[in-house]
Structures are given as structure tokens and as C-alpha cells.
Amino acid sequence: MLVPKGVKAVIMASAGAAIVSTPLYWLLGGPDSGQLAAASVQGATGVVALAWSLLAPPAVPGPAPEPASPAEPAPAPAPELRATDAADADADAVAVADVATDTGQSRARAGGKAISGVLRESRADGRSARVERSGDAIAEGPGLACSGVYCR
Structure with missing residues (x-):
């Protein structure tokens, strides 16, 4: 329980x-x-x-809803991710705040949650994060797969 x-x-x-x-x-x-x-x-x-x-084990967040079809990849959580095109900006001159570029696919099934880049709520006060060319994040069953940053 x-x-x-x-x-x-x-x-x-x-x-x-x-x-x-x-x-x-x-x-x-x-x-x-x-x-x-x-x-x-x-x-x-x-x-x-x-x-x-x-x-007693600590409580964990409830499972994410399953995608409509297993063949379709799960959509990335739009309000939590800010993707920018780093090719237009000089990496040394721009202050990084939740950047995700050229990320892999995220797929989740059977109650899993997949994140292919960033997604933060806590420990973000210091800001700055970067995900570039991440791989795919594939979650099978209850749990989470992340290929870059994550914090909650």
C-alpha cells in the first residue's frame, strides 16, 4: 500500500x-x-x-494515460518543454534555460511516461539545462524513461 x-x-x-x-x-x-x-x-x-x-513504501505519482494507439508515439508535454533552435544562437553568448534540440522520439505504453528532453519542476531555480541530439525515450509498463535532464 x-x-x-x-x-x-x-x-x-x-x-x-x-x-x-x-x-x-x-x-x-x-x-x-x-x-x-x-x-x-x-x-x-x-x-x-x-x-x-x-x-511502508513511499507513494509514487500515478501512471500517465496511455496513448490512443500503441503505434503512435506519445506527445511530449508541451507546457513543460521549451524547445529552441540552438543552431541560430551562439552557445557561449546565450543563457541556457531549458533547451531541447533535435531530440529523439518518446513512446510510452501500459502506464509508462516517456520524456525525450528536459521536463523540470524542482531544482530549476539555478535554471540552465540543455539537451541536444538525445536518443529515444521508451517506457514499457509503469515507470519513466528519460533521455535528457528530467527533475521532479
Whole structure:
């Protein structure tokens, strides 16, 4: 079962509170046998929840939609890619910001995602990236294939 980070953090905090509150209740309340049994169940539940949240795999983004036909290549994500023609510009004189030129094809099947050049969201504050003459990016099944840059 995949759990988003925010939910995992809430579960871990709740588990930690349950584990800590049990000894405090024992020390401060002078419990009878029924209350001790309930506090023990509470503490055990907290330990199990904490162990589960630490051992559960992190959530991954959902699969990309499949192309209409397996014979057609998946279209590149237009708003995230900025392709420019580097042949017209001197590479030393131009500040590079997400350039992709002469990229290969991107094909994705069975829930995969393929990127043949750039695609960034995070770690782009320093900007500057360049992809030239990249190969094909082919994704089969759930996962991602990238032939140049990627960051997310």
C-alpha cells in the first residue's frame, strides 16, 4: 500500500503520541486493571502504526494515460518543454534555460511516461539545462524513461 508523505507524517505523529501517552497515563493516573489493559492496547497500536509508517513504501505519482494507439508515439508535454533552435544562437553568448534540440522520439505504453528532453519542476531555480541530439525515450509498463535532464 502506497501512502502519501503527508498522511505518513500524520500517522507517525499519532503513533508517537500514543506511545508517549501510555507511560504518562500509568505514571500520573494510578489506573485500575481495565484502564491498564486499555492503555496497553493503545500503546501496542501506536507501536504497530509507527512501525507500519516507517516500513511502508513511499507513494509514487500515478501512471500517465496511455496513448490512443500503441503505434503512435506519445506527445511530449508541451507546457513543460521549451524547445529552441540552438543552431541560430551562439552557445557561449546565450543563457541556457531549458533547451531541447533535435531530440529523439518518446513512446510510452501500459502506464509508462516517456520524456525525450528536459521536463523540470524542482531544482530549476539555478535554471540552465540543455539537451541536444538525445536518443529515444521508451517506457514499457509503469515507470519513466528519460533521455535528457528530467527533475521532479
